Amino acid sequence: MSFAFKHFPAARDDLRADVLAGLAASPKAIPPKYFYDDAGCRLFEAICTQPEYALCRTEQALMAAHLPDIAAAVGDVDCIVEPGAGDCAKVRLLLGALRPSHLAVIDIAGAPLAAAAQGISRDHPELAVTALAMDFLRDLEAAAAWLPAGKRLVYYPGSSIGNFPPESASGLLARFRHLAGAEGRLLVGFDLKKDPQRLHAAYNDAAGITAAFNLNLLTRLNRELDADFDLARFSHYAFYNPVAGRVEMHLVSLADQTVGVAGERFRFALGETLHTEHSYKFRCDEFSALARTAGWQQEGEWVRDGFAVQLFA
Ligand SMILES: C[S@@+](CC[C@H](N)C(=O)[O-])C[C@H]1O[C@@H](n2cnc3c(N)ncnc32)[C@H](O)[C@@H]1O
Known part of the structure; x- marks a missing residue:
């Protein structure tokens, strides 16, 4: 029916300021949102096909198996909004079951x-589709102006919520309330706590795709910020920290270098790390308690092989 694309300019200045601040900090860190240049997006899709990284496949299988239940629990919606939609593969399933008149995807x-x-x-020629190119951490409130009135479902799959420490995750979930509107619902997919060996393998795939994804951040900085990182002098390092309940991803310096x-x-x-991503893992009760701190009440829950989807109102 209609397609709209809106680009909220940001990028270059934010990237420069965030990277310079992150490299001046101790320990050094760069926000994971900067992984996603064109090559980073392609590498993320490749990660999802690795045998060790079951997260995406499990979530798709969970959604497919429980779709009628999930659709019944969500009820009628006019609009689905997906922040961080990536290749939009997951929301396609929901479209068939919920039949909204509008889809808004943000990335x-x-x-x-x-x-x-x-x-x-x-x-889906019957659907009004709006694509909003923005950093939702910065511009999310502006997205609401592009959404139709009516009942909205905010869909946040892929365990992307795990990239935020609990206080920031709670803050983001609270901002999703504004996006969802008064009648709104929230459907979130998140990875569950499990055997650390399984988590370790998932973030250290044998083909080296996650390592390439992590190191691609340095390639991006070389290209976009005129940096001179030597990729051979940094090593991908990811491990599950069961005390903090998260996988930590770092780039470790293999030499004293400037x-x-x-x-x-x-x-x-030598040995100093540049922290690039956290992926928090949850128990179901931990996640519903986290969402409660943001004002959401749990209405449904579906679990499959170490992955969960919860529905909130
Ligand atoms: C792990 S991927 C998940 C993609 C998809 N939702 C899925 O479940 O397969 C995270 C996506 O969120 C996007 N993203 C990360 N941080 C973002 C931000 N601050 N604003 C907008 N998009 C963001 C990335 O570009 C990427 O496409």
């Missing part, structure tokens, strides 16, 4: 988002 990676959303628009980034110099000691 910081504008070009892949536009292509995926256009594909949905072609396959790296130039956007005209500034940063020293990396």
